[in-house]
Amino acid sequence: MARGATLGLRDLVVTGESRRRILDVPELDLAPGTALGISGPSGAGKSTLLYALAGMAAQMTGRIDWDGTEIVAQTPAGRARFRADRIGMIFQDHLLFEELSALGNAGLPALYAPKAQRRAIRDRAADRLTRLGIDAGARRVASFSGGERQRVVVARAMAADAPILLADEPTASLHREAADALADDLMAAARDEGRTLVCGTHDERLLARMDRTLRIADGRVAE
Numbered sequence: 001m002a003r004g005a006t007l008g009l010r011d012l013v014v015t016g017e018s019r020r021r022i023l024d025v026p027e028l029d030l031a032p033g034t035a036l037g038i039s040g041p042s043g044a045g046k047s048t049l050l051y052a053l054a055g056m057a058a059q060m061t062g063r064i065d066w067d068g069t070e071i072v073a074q075t076p077a078g079r080a081r082f083r084a085d086r087i088g089m090i091f092q093d094h095l096l097f098e099e100l101s102a103l104g105n106a107g108l109p110a111l112y113a114p115k116a117q118r119r120a121i122r123d124r125a126a127d128r129l130t131r132l133g134i135d136a137g138a139r140r141v142a143s144f145s146g147g148e149r150q151r152v153v154v155a156r157a158m159a160a161d162a163p164i165l166l167a168d169e170p171t172a173s174l175h176r177e178a179a180d181a182l183a184d185d186l187m188a189a190a191r192d193e194g195r196t197l198v199c200g201t202h203d204e205r206l207l208a209r210m211d212r213t214l215r216i217a218d219g220r221v222a223e
């Protein structure tokens, strides 16, 4: 079942503090089920693009249209709602609740979902944690290593069953075997489940598996 989203991005400009232009992307179109890799040197603007696609860049202009919903012009609350409904985010250490277990964190999307879907979300979270080799309920994530925390973030993003997956250096804190297993899962999410995946990474092995790669250098599209 194709369940991804279509992206139509035009004239995106993200500015940072002191009005510095940190990213400029004239055009980017993605079809559902596409896996796009974002490459480029450190500081190029990869994370900035992912934050913008999630509606989280503080100052941006242009259009980011996901399936007919333009998010740049929306209020922060509107963007937050869109994110909760439609986007699974795999960002480094993104908002883990230290007091909760791995399952408590990975199952969090259930809190925002309609009642009828909550059980399925928790089940998917538990299943993903098992696949990723994480003990679901034993202890609080406060005591987890960087790689273990990253896997909890991945399980949470996958549990939500969102049509859009945005990942920032998803394999960075994983050893090779775990990184390859995660790449398998991400690619299956795009190829088999039709999700739209955008993945910023320095990992050449992960980039090689993507359908397309967009290279960014110094805040601009290089190729």
Ligand SMILES: Nc1ncnc2c1ncn2[C@@H]1O[C@H](COP(=O)(O)OP(=O)(O)OP(=O)(O)O)[C@@H](O)[C@H]1O
Pocket: 015, 016, 017, 020, 022, 040, 041, 042, 043, 044, 045, 046, 047, 048, 049, 200
């Ligand atoms: N709010 C901000 N204000 C000013 N500059 C910013 C802001 N956020 C990011 N930058 C700068 O914009 C540039 C792009 O940062 P970004 O984090 O997107 O790079 P990246 O390609 O993801 O790098 P890395 O591979 O090191 O993670 C950097 O020079 C960064 O310092």
